Amino acid sequence: MIVDKELFERIIKKKKKLDSLRPFSKASLSRLKENFDVESTYNSNAIEGNTLTKSETKLVIEKGITIGGKPMREYFEAINHKKAIDFIESIVTEKKEITKEIVCKINWFVLDNIEEDEKGIYRLRKVHIEGASFVPPKPDLVPEQMEEFLEWLKENQNKMNIVDFAALAHEKFVFIHPFIDGNGRCTRLLMNLLLMQKGYPSTIILKAEIKKYIRTLDQAHLDNYAPFVNFIARSIERSLALWIDALRIPSESDEDEFISLAEASRLCSYSQEYLSLLARKGKLESIKKGRNWVTTRKAVREYVDKNKGKL
Ligand SMILES: Nc1ncnc2c1ncn2[C@@H]1O[C@H](COP(=O)(O)OP(=O)(O)O)[C@@H](O)[C@H]1O
Ligand SMILES: [Mg+2]
Structure with missing residues (x-):
């Protein structure tokens, strides 16, 4: 197990607490989802350079309003990310196994109206990641490495603890960098898909923590996995705590408030x-x-x- 033991135990305890609050009220759930869609879209896109603010992102995805003075690309990135979230949620509901088609479809949503020629297909060109201490594989190696990745998911989904599993999947995917663009957004969506398949709330990597995210990810690419796994663990713990807070029935001397x-x-x-x-x-x-x-x-x-x- 890579994740810090104490942190992992806290996560398991919080997951039990969350499960004890089931069935969740429909109203609370839809409030949580609305809020999550905005938070997740804002943060994931902002990490990749989108300049829409959180409230602009909300306007775009809830009302379809374009924001004056901001490029159309940023508008599409927000709309696209929201569609991609709805897509991964449908995969969870329909209990589908993750396949190449599903992974490519996530990328298709993310790059729709932006990279029309290369959305949803494995890249055919070399890529370079600025500041990274690794070079992603050559394009002709991508299909094979993605096959191995999908095999790895299947093999480990019921063997490995959920925190290591979600974090390592994230790292492996972004290391392959299968698409010409949108790999960061896709890997975060995919990680959330894995978490939701295990009954965990989806989690958000905060724009405010971008430095830590990239630094620990880079360390993981150099085989030092613990910092990144624990970084993701904290993020999972945060989502659980927010869900418990939103769904619990408040009492007066509330120790969990x-x-x-x-x-x-x-x-x-x-x-x-x-x-x-x-x-x-x-x-x-x-x-x-x-x-x-x-x-x-x-x-x-x-x-x-x-x-x-x-x-
Ligand atoms: N220095 C780095 N070390 C390791 N991984 C990195 C580094 N810089 C970026 N990454 C990963 O690559 C992603 C960006 O890849 P990219 O294909 O441009 O995705 P997107 O278009 O969604 O930004 C980041 O979100 C991160 O996961
Ligand atoms: Mg990019």
Whole structure:
């Protein structure tokens, strides 16, 4: 197992908690989806250089409004990404096995109206990734490596733990770089497909964390997998926490309710700055909501209990 053990246990616990809240109310689910579609489209496209803001992205995908002063390409990227999300959701609902056709179709959606000649087909040209310490395989090796990749998915989907599986699939895919463009967006969509097939909410790699994403991905390409796997693990944990927060039935003395680090620091002897450091390092169970870290009363209590002897 590559993922950090403690982090993995937290994920499993959160997944159980989420499952205990099933069946989810239709209204909450559709609110979650609406929000997710915007967040995911905004972040995934922004990582690849799209300049639409989150609210512009929302206008485009919910109302089909074009944004004055922004290139049509960015408009299509938003529309396309939303269609690709709906497509992968239909694959999950229909319980389909992942095939070459499905992977190519995801790319077809992502590049529709943008790369008309090369959308949805494996690349026929060499590619170079700026800043990367690896060179993707030559085009004639792509079909074979993608076959192996699809085999690997089939072989490991019920063997490997979900976190390692989702993260390694992401890394392998982007390493092959099968398409002329859109590989980043496709691999994130594909990872979400794998997560959803296992009953996990889809997850979002935040634009704000792009440096960490690229750095850890590059390390993974050099066979140092843990930083990237744990990066993805944190992102999965975040999605679970957001879903639990949106779906739970609130009660008064709610130990699972999100609180700010300022409030958390009042519950213990640590400063807000120190709690923020613990949050960033993943030592205190916490997630980033908007620009700020949030935690829960329970997480603070557990951290304090665990580290009592160490002070
Ligand atoms: N320095 C790097 N090291 C490793 N992987 C990288 C690096 N830079 C980019 N990548 C990967 O390549 C993706 C970009 O590939 P690209 O085909 O242009 O996809 P998209 O068009 O969706 O941006 C990034 O999202 C990331 O997954
Ligand atoms: Mg690109």
